[in-house]
Amino acid sequence: MMHSSSETTYQAAKAVAKTIEEHFRNQLTKARAQGNNELAPEPSAAVIESIIDTLFWSSLRREEGVSPKISLAYVSPEQAGAPIIFEHRLELTSAVLAKLSPAVERPGVHLGVWQDEGKLYIWGATRVIPSLCFVLDVSAPALLVIKHRRIGGVGKFANVAVLKGDQVKVINEQAASLPDCPSLLATLLNFSSSYSDHDGVNILVQLAVSMRAHGRGGTLLIVQSGTDSWKKSIIHPILYSIAPAFHGLADLMRQEQSERSKSIWQGSLRNAVEGVAGLTAVDGATIITNEYELLAFGAKIGRPEGKPPIDKVVFTEPIVGNQPTTLSPAQRGGTRHLSAAQFVQDQPNAFALVASQDGAFTIYAWSACDEVVYAHRVDTLLL
Template sequence: MSRTITYRAAKEVAVAVEAHFAGLVAAAQERGEQYLAPAPSKKVVEAIIDTAFWASLRREEGNSPKISLALLPPDHTANPMLFERRLPLASRVLTKLAPGVERPGVHLGVWYEGDYIYVWGTTHEIQSLGFVLDVSEPGLLVVKHRRKDGFGKFANVAVLIGDQVKIVDEHGASLPDCPDLLTSLLGFTTPSALNKSVNVLVQLATSMRAHKHGGTLLVVPTGSTAWRQSIIHPMQYEVSPAYTGLANLMRKETADRSQSPWQGAFRHEIETMAGLTAVDGATVISDQHELLAFGAKIGRPEGSALVEQIVVTEPVVGNQAQIVHPSQSGGTRHLSAAQFVHDQRDALALVASQDGRFTVFSWSPCEGMVHAHRIDTLLL
């Protein structure tokens, strides 16, 4: 593409993005899958990211653009809205269009002929493994792809924050103590991950982060009461009997989950449960998604040692594990969540900060300490 790329990070990330999507599509073709999105070339990736970055810094009527760009030709999607005349891929064009296409699920369709890259309209449908670029806020871009089942959060490939580039480490899910939540978020390449049904914790984490109040979600084994030893009593908002709205939905046959009524009910239950995490204290659910309590105060059981150190990792290329005092991972929520998992080692704690940081705490038997997985890069 004969255009000048002035955003340096676009050049830095384009090679890795090209290789990532080429590998995804090749692996899917080997499995005999059809109706796959075309893999993007390095030059197209550079041009889209460069244009979107400069558009993100512009303002239309005082507002910064929040848009999603999907790379695919218009005849590869169902019921697209087509412009009579193609629009050039330019920052001024994206900024002007942004107010009309900022709703969730609406993507500006981008394609090319020769050296000409253009915006052809909008779409709600994207083929499996399709390249998507989200403009979340000024200077913040996220490269994603659509999951094979087409439902739930897109899988992140890379995050660009100004001149900083974070490439998601696909092999991070192979860590011996990696929780299922992280495995699902990182599950790009394996058939089992791509075909896996919706992961409830992924959706809850995304919704918790979105409400921007901060919050803690504790996931405890079904039928266990040991977790109650780490909660201060009485609990103001204990739920009895356990609320099973989300659990009942997840017991439905997998085939039902592709239907609109199920998906609508699922989103409602997710938003409701994630909303409870905004109440001061922790929300407690079972690993079968039953709501047990919210607004619960975490306390240290009598005779339990204070958690003194944790290992912190982030699933991005080049990240090195660090052993730190739990207070260095965040504020009071993080410290109490680390203590909870230290005492309840078969539990999981998800912590959202008001500033957008998100951490999953799990017990690592190999390291003999609490493992804090920073996953905000995956939830953008």
């Protein structure tokens, strides 16, 4: 058993360790009760605290002028599939991690961390980890993301908490049960069973991640298929209108479930997602249907004649302790956010995904219960 180190100096590690321990204990207990046996080990609060503390200080180092990007997985070599195992164990220190980071910064590669006689060490690297494995990523200096691999192993890892400097944001697992919760937010927050979605993939989640990744900011509008009422909220002519609608993503999603497990299909899906997400970097909004048909990009949003300007938006963030706040849309974000909120108010069957250049990501959706536009900030779920 590992004991908490008195040398821990990153106070956020101490503050969050017990909460994270409880999260993993609850998830693993539920998974075992449902008959899942191929599960990761349960991390103790002491292990969590020590790993967070070490990784935080390593994130502030620079190796040859570059800040490290590292992913650590708390797993033994025996539970990792086809791992690279070092002949000699490496001490888990910030200096060692900074040196190793260039070798493991590619997506999907994790440094394996385990313990022996109460001391943590690095044993090697792996791409394969068991379900519900404790993973800690360095996304940027002083920005750490705690996550775990979903049961089933396909799709984005589930984020548990985000630590940025002395700020700790623990994901609120109950936010998805709120009335009128948008489908994208519900998918991102679906921690009740820690399973991936039934299709093994969620297009909107992947689009959101890809939109955020290009770093230019952008707007994606999702409208109802088979209707053109959305055109009333777009300034004409649309410079980059698509006719007929492009069905690349839609055709992939119509393929049989058996095809979706094949690497060719998954590669085609990644390319299609990146292609659509890339269009959002163009000034204006990209428009797709709820069946993933591409209709336009670079579209300018306008308020239809006779419609009132939006004067309030309810802002939320799926973080423990966050309370919804009603503000003018101009108080949170610039023109891109204001126009997206206006579009959703005028087209209540649609919703908007807005990526900011600084990495913020917001879902705008109409609440039929409260008859107001909600702005759900979800970048903590996309890291």
